[in-house]
Structure formats: C-alpha cells, structure tokens
Amino acid sequence: MYLNNAWYVGAWSNEVNRQPFQRFILDKPLVFYRRETGEPIVLDDRCCHRFAPLSAGWLDGDNIVCGYHGFTYSPSGACVSIPGVEKKPKKIGVNGYPVVEKWGWIWVWMGDAEKVDDTKIPDFHYLQDPAWTGHGETLNLKSNYNLVVENLLDLTHAKFVHKTTLATNDVTEFPLTIKEENETIIVERMMRGIKASPLFTRAGNFTEPVDHHQHIIFTPPCYISINTTVISNSDSSENKSAEIRILNALTPETSTTTNYFWNLVRCFSLDDEDMTKFLYEGNKFAFSEDQAIIEKQQQMWDTLPNAKPVPFPHDKGIIQKGKLMERLITFEKNNHN
Numbered sequence: 001m002y003l004n005n006a007w008y009v010g011a012w013s014n015e016v017n018r019q020p021f022q023r024f025i026l027d028k029p030l031v032f033y034r035r036e037t038g039e040p041i042v043l044d045d046r047c048c049h050r051f052a053p054l055s056a057g058w059l060d061g062d063n064i065v066c067g068y069h070g071f072t073y074s075p076s077g078a079c080v081s082i083p084g085v086e087k088k089p090k091k092i093g094v095n096g097y098p099v100v101e102k103w104g105w106i107w108v109w110m111g112d113a114e115k116v117d118d119t120k121i122p123d124f125h126y127l128q129d130p131a132w133t134g135h136g137e138t139l140n141l142k143s144n145y146n147l148v149v150e151n152l153l154d155l156t157h158a159k160f161v162h163k164t165t166l167a168t169n170d171v172t173e174f175p176l177t178i179k180e181e182n183e184t185i186i187v188e189r190m191m192r193g194i195k196a197s198p199l200f201t202r203a204g205n206f207t208e209p210v211d212h213h214q215h216i217i218f219t220p221p222c223y224i225s226i227n228t229t230v231i232s233n234s235d236s237s238e239n240k241s242a243e244i245r246i247l248n249a250l251t252p253e254t255s256t257t258t259n260y261f262w263n264l265v266r267c268f269s270l271d272d273e274d275m276t277k278f279l280y281e282g283n284k285f286a287f288s289e290d291q292a293i294i295e296k297q298q299q300m301w302d303t304l305p306n307a308k309p310v311p312f313p314h315d316k317g318i319i320q321k322g323k324l325m326e327r328l329i330t331f332e333k334n335n336h337n
Contacts, residue, residue: 002026003221003329005111007121009249009261013104016040022055024253031055035062041075042108044094103127122219124247126265133270135280136263143298145252152224153317162286170194178316185218187317193233199282200230204242209233218321222250
C-alpha cells in the first residue's frame, strides 16, 4: 500500500525538457515534459482512446499529441482535439498532477489535488545551498521501496556490506536513540573514540580516534536524510572535522521496483573536485553493494510474502517507521473523499 497524498520525486530537473519521457510512480505510468516557458508538466502516460503512451508522441506548443491516432491534450490533461472530429471534446482526457520544481528535483503530488500541501516536501535545501557541494544520481532497484528505506534506517549493515567504504567495526556496539517528531522518525547514534571509516579517514584525513555521530531522519513516505559528523576525539592530538549529508528519495516505481534518487553533499573542501569525485564514487560503490543484497532480499521476500521478520534491537527505527506509515495510510484511507 502507498501513501497517495504525498510528494514523490519523479526526476532530476535536468532530465525534463521538451522531449516527453515516461516514468512510473506508484505503479502509474506518467509522462514528463516542459511547457515552452519551462514549467514542468506531468500527466498520466496513457491516451484515453486506445491507451497508447503519450510519451511516444510529440509536443505541439504546450500540448502533447498522441503518436497513435493524434488525440491532443493540454497541460491540464484535457483532450482538446481529435482528428476528424470538429466538435471540441468535452469531459475526456487524462489525469494531470500537481508539480513542484525544487532543489534540482521534480516533485509530483500523487493524491487528491485539493489536498496539496507544499509543507510536506522535506527540507533538502542542501542540494542547492552554496555552502554545500556534492554530486548524485539515480539507481533503479529491483526491490520494494520499503526495503531500501529500512536499509538506510539501520546502518549496522555497513559493518558487513560496506567493509571498504562506510564500515566501522564499532557500529553494532553503540546504542540507538529513537524519537518521533512532527511525523518524522529520527534515529541517532554517537560513537566515541573509534577508528574512522575508510571513507572518512580519507575525506577528513583522520589518523587518530574520532567521535562519529549519525543523525538519520525519515520523512514520509520515502525520504531519508543521513547526516554524519566526524570530529577528532577529545583524547586525540588532532583537531579535525568533516560533515556530510546523504539525501535520499526512494520513489516507488512499482511494488517491486524503486527509483532511488540520491545526492551526497559536504560543507568542506568546496572547490576540491577530486574530493567531490572521491565521495561520489565511494558512495556510488557502497550503494551498488546495497543494491546487490537488497535485490536478493526481495527475491527471498517474494517466496514468503506473509512471513514476519525476526526483530532485532537495531530495528527500532524500522519498527517506528512502519507504525508511522501504517497510521498515515490508515488515516488517509478513512478520510478519503
């Protein structure tokens, strides 16, 4: 089940232009394009006539023309022209979706247009804040989006999955604190006096013990911000620090596939292109490691869809996330107009 009255990232801003293209969100095929003025448009990618994809057609001004029989739709989704039919069509068309372009992403509201709420877009301003810099991309995973969200809420897996990049052997030895705040789940872990992970050893040039603080924020329905600060331990002779944020949008494509939009940003060495490349490639490799195990996990999940996982103390954030999402989806269902 999905939370419909919510924003979902559909594309990077630089992906959307005057060439229509298709992308699925919540099992729905959507077509993306821009008006001549540059405003992004998102419609159902299914002509109401014979269900051909509008993304296989072309643009006529701000309208989109079906490439099968020429039905033409306005940016609102209304059918405005049918070849061979003189009378203007009435009350036929395709669904249009509210769209916001913000921080380099195209956000699509998939639910009731009368309930659009811009405040439900998570604070990802770091993506375009001049005090931060970084790079990211999109992965397509053959797994349900929840498995990816839950992977990021429990970072103890780094010890076993990311041995050469994000791992610190101490991650399983330190307790978590979990809290719900304004319909978000916050998971924190402070690890004092540990050896820095391979990625932070190079990024921060740490050679002595550090204090490693993880601050993870889950924002419904599918957003994870991983805020990591590493500073020299008080007993260290060094005085160094490094802070990164990994901003993640796990957009459900279908029930078993996810479009994973991510960007790793930092607030140090802003003009160092080699640092940008190092962090991007390191995180990209780590996420490919996640992808490999999560896609195998999905295959096993499919063999026992009704089985219940065995809970573990480090799953507290996952459990709280599940309760929050169940509550929000139930409320939406019970208050559907």
